[in-house]
Amino acid sequence: MPYYYYYDYSYILMILPAVLFALWAQLRVKSTFHKYSEVRNARGLTGAETARAILDQNGLYSIRVEPVQGNLTDHYDPRAGVIRLSEAVYHSTSVAAVGVAAHESGHAVQHSVGYGPLKLRNTIIPITQLGSKLSFPLILAGLLFSYNPIILAGIVLFSVVVFFQLVTLPVEYNASSRAMQVLETNNMLYGDELTGARKVLSAAALTYVAATLSAIASLLRLLLIFGRRSNNN
Numbered sequence: 001m002p003y004y005y006y007y008d009y010s011y012i013l014m015i016l017p018a019v020l021f022a023l024w025a026q027l028r029v030k031s032t033f034h035k036y037s038e039v040r041n042a043r044g045l046t047g048a049e050t051a052r053a054i055l056d057q058n059g060l061y062s063i064r065v066e067p068v069q070g071n072l073t074d075h076y077d078p079r080a081g082v083i084r085l086s087e088a089v090y091h092s093t094s095v096a097a098v099g100v101a102a103h104e105s106g107h108a109v110q111h112s113v114g115y116g117p118l119k120l121r122n123t124i125i126p127i128t129q130l131g132s133k134l135s136f137p138l139i140l141a142g143l144l145f146s147y148n149p150i151i152l153a154g155i156v157l158f159s160v161v162v163f164f165q166l167v168t169l170p171v172e173y174n175a176s177s178r179a180m181q182v183l184e185t186n187n188m189l190y191g192d193e194l195t196g197a198r199k200v201l202s203a204a205a206l207t208y209v210a211a212t213l214s215a216i217a218s219l220l221r222l223l224l225i226f227g228r229r230s231n232n233n
Contacts, residue, residue, distance in 0.1 A: 011221070018217040022210035025203075032203040033072065036096035036196040037088060041189055047089035047101035054105035054182055055083070063108055067091070074100050076107035078122070083108060095189065099197030102183050103204070106175035117170045128164040131157035139222065148226070155222050162219045165212040172208045176201040 045053075051065045068074075068084035076083050083104045089097040110118045138154030141147075180198055183189045189197055 014217040014221045018214040022214055025206040025210040029203040029207055032200050033096050036200050037092065037094045039095045039196055040093050041095050041098050041193050043188065044093050045098055045188060046091055046093050047085050047097035050098045050101040050188060051083050051105045054102060055108060058109050058112060060108055060112055074104050076104045078111050095193045095196040096200045098189060099200045102179035103175050103201055106178035109178055110175060117167055121167045121171055124164055127160050131160040151226055155226060159219055162215040165215045168208055169212060172205055176205060
């Protein structure tokens with residue numbers, strides 16, 4: 001029987017497009033951030049000042065704003081009560097820095113008001129971590145020992161990871177929406193500055209879309225492989 005009969009075309013049809021989209025999304029967010037990191041906002045606000053102003057406006061005085069090393073490592077840590085901004089954002093007065101700082105502040109506001117999707121995401125984090133660690137070892141073990149129940153257990157755990165990615169999308173888009181609203185309402189950015197910040201946040205959101213599509217594609221491929229094995233047994 002010809003070799004190509006055994007070739008797994010599901011990888012080309014499902015995984016490869018998702019990988020290429022993820023690479024494009026990463027390049028886009030880097031290029032967009034770089035472009036608007038060169039544009040200074042008219043008010044001269046730094047990323048740190050932006051985050052602090054938004055937090056204080058929402059009564060979140062106890063949440064700290066700290067610098068963190070790395071590139072695009074900005075995040076909100078609810079357990080420590082701190083927004084960590086990369087050095088390219090914390091001290092910068094660029095449009096990109098203000099947009100990113102406002103986005104991370106949006107996560108803090110979500111947490112304070114009990115935003116539903118964020119609460120759900122935080123609730124499933126433990127099982128998501130378990131799924132990310134054990135899903136593929138279980139699948140490989142099931143394939144090695146030709147035992148379908150173990151494979152299925154691995155797929156179920158991986159499906160939790162996919163669900164986590166799906167829940168993450170509204171969390172990220174809502175944080176960006178909150179950010180743009182407060183930047184415009186409080187006149188932190190004006191005109192083209194708002195457009196630039198929106199482009200930065202939109203590009204960043206694409207990386208989460210890419211991660212979700214990659215996870216979905218992987219799950220579909222696993223289900224396809226499992227279905228083939230079940231039919232052949």
